[in-house]
Amino acid sequence: MSRILSILAVLAALYVAICVALLVFQRSLIYFPQPLSISQPDTLLRLPVDDGEVLVSVRPHAGPNALIYFGGNAEDVSLNLAEFSQAFPEHALYLLHYRGFAGSAGSPSEEAIQRDALALFDRVHAAHPQTVVMGRSLGTGVAIRLASQRPASRLLLITPFDSLQTIAARQFPFLPIKWLLKDKFESSTYAARIKVPTLLIAAEQDEIIPRSSTEALYRHFAPGVATLKVIPDKGHNSISESPAYLPLLRAAM
Structure with missing residues (x-):
């Protein structure tokens, strides 16, 4: 005994x-901070925040239209500049580097990133009243919460999930995730507050975000607000390689 x-x-x-x-x-x-790949002076905005500054990769463009992009948890968003510039020629582009990424100040956390997202939106929207908000993977949690708080013109979500807590609980069912997890990214909580046209894009072979998580998020939107599209034969990290990817995004703009 x-x-x-x-x-x-x-x-x-x-x-x-x-x-x-x-x-x-x-x-x-x-979070897996990445270095900055594209750093010409004309492609970088230094956004003052409460304890320093965060970097934003930009493609300036005059006019009412802008796109704000929030990337994945291990993404150097500057690598999207060339592709997005061709895909969205009528939009100014603002791609946020999270705290701790690419020389941005501080350490990443859900609340810190969300404050930075609000600050960036307010600055962009003052010059571009038609501001589209787009997020990919972890960035969908940032984008949907932002769009529930600010007047985005459209919302685009690539490989989105309903809750980081739910995904973590699936991966670690033997741990009390509810009590341990600090950054929960409860996207489903904010979905019902979204009033603008929203596109959700899932990867058919996503090995990181279960389809059930994306579909659960989709069901939280009010009827008629959101559309769900699935890109076939692609995984979580290869979805942007599909020839259908950019046309879907362009059509939603």
Whole structure:
């Protein structure tokens, strides 16, 4: 009996240690900061924030139209500049580098990124009253919350999910994720507040975001607000390689 109790004590201690490690290091499992690839002076905006500045890759364009883009958790968004410039020639482009990415100040967290997103939208919208908000993967959580708080003209969500907490709970069913996770990105909470035309694009072979998560998010939008499209034969990271990808986005603009 004493040996059984000892084994149980060791297992309990190991379980607690895993929980503590997840609590302490979880953001290093969510965010993977990338360096900046394209850094010409005319492609960078330095946006002042509460404790420094964050970088925004830009393609200036006069007129009412703009696109704000929030990338994935391991994405150098500057690499989209050339492709987006060709795809959206009538839009000024603003691609946010999250805190800790590409020389942006601070460390990434859901609330810090959301504050930066609001600051960027307010600056862009003042010059471009028709501002489209687009997010990919983790960035869809930023984009949908922003669009629930600011007058975006349209919302585009690429490989979106209903909740980071739900996805994490599927991956670690033996851990109390609800109590441990700091950045939950509860997109489904904000979906019902969205009033502007919204496009959700899923990858048929997405190995990271389950289709059930995207469909659960889709069901939270009010009837007639959102459209869900699935790109065949592509995965989470290869969806943008599909010839259907940019035409779908252009059509939604």
